[in-house]
Amino acid sequence: GAVVSQHPSRVICKSGTSVKIECRSLDFQATTMFWYRQFPKQSLMLMATSNEGSKATYEQGVEKDKFLINHASLTLSTLTVTSAHPEDSSFYICSAPPPWGGLAGGGGKNIQYFGAGTRLSVL
C-alpha cells in the first residue's frame, strides 16, 4: 500500500533552536500534503495545507512565521519549527492523499495516508 514516510520520528532540542521535519510520499506523487499537531490525550489539529510549488495555507491561529512549510517537490514537504519553545513540544503528523483516492467511489482527497509522526520535545 501507499506509504508516507516522516523523519525524524523523535527529536529533542534546546529552546530557541529550529527543527525541520520531513514528510515524503514514497510511491506516489502528492501535490497536496497536510500537517497536524497533536498534544497528549487530545485529537489531531490541522495546522496547514502544503501545496507543491506554491505557498502553504495555514489554519486560523497557526503562526506561519513560526511554522515554515516548504513543498519543493511532488514527494516532499517539510515543516520547520522556528525558534522552538517548550510549548511547541508536541506530536507532529503529516498526511497525503494518493492520486487513486479520487477513483475510490468519490472519496477524493479525504482518503489519505499518514506518516508515523514526529515527537518534538523542546527543553
Added chain:
Amino acid sequence: DAKTTQPPSMDCAEGRAANLPCNHSTISGNEYVYWYRQIHSQGPQYIIHGLKNNETNEMASLIITEDRKSSTLILPHATLRDTAVYYCIVRVGGSSNTGKLIFGQGTTLQVKP
C-alpha cells in the same frame, strides 16, 4: 461540515465483533462518512468510507442507516491490535474537495483478552 458524535470509549472482547457508532444527524447529501483509527503514538490509518450504501473491505464493514443520520463501523473479529482511537469524519467527497480532515475526539476502543 456535519458534526459527528461518538461515544468516548468502548470495550470489546477479543474475537468478538466491535460495533462503533457514529451520529451525524446534520449530514448533507454530498457528504461522505469516513473512518480512521489511530493506534497509540502512531499516525492515523484510513479504514473505510461510504456515501449511502453499506461498504465492506478487508479491514471492516460500514453500515449507514437509510436516512444517513448515523453509521456503525464493524470490526468483525476484534484483536488486541485493534485497540485504538477510532474517528468518524463527515466530509464532502469528490475530486474537488480540499482534503482537509477535521478530527473530533473519537472513540477509544479497548479490546480485552
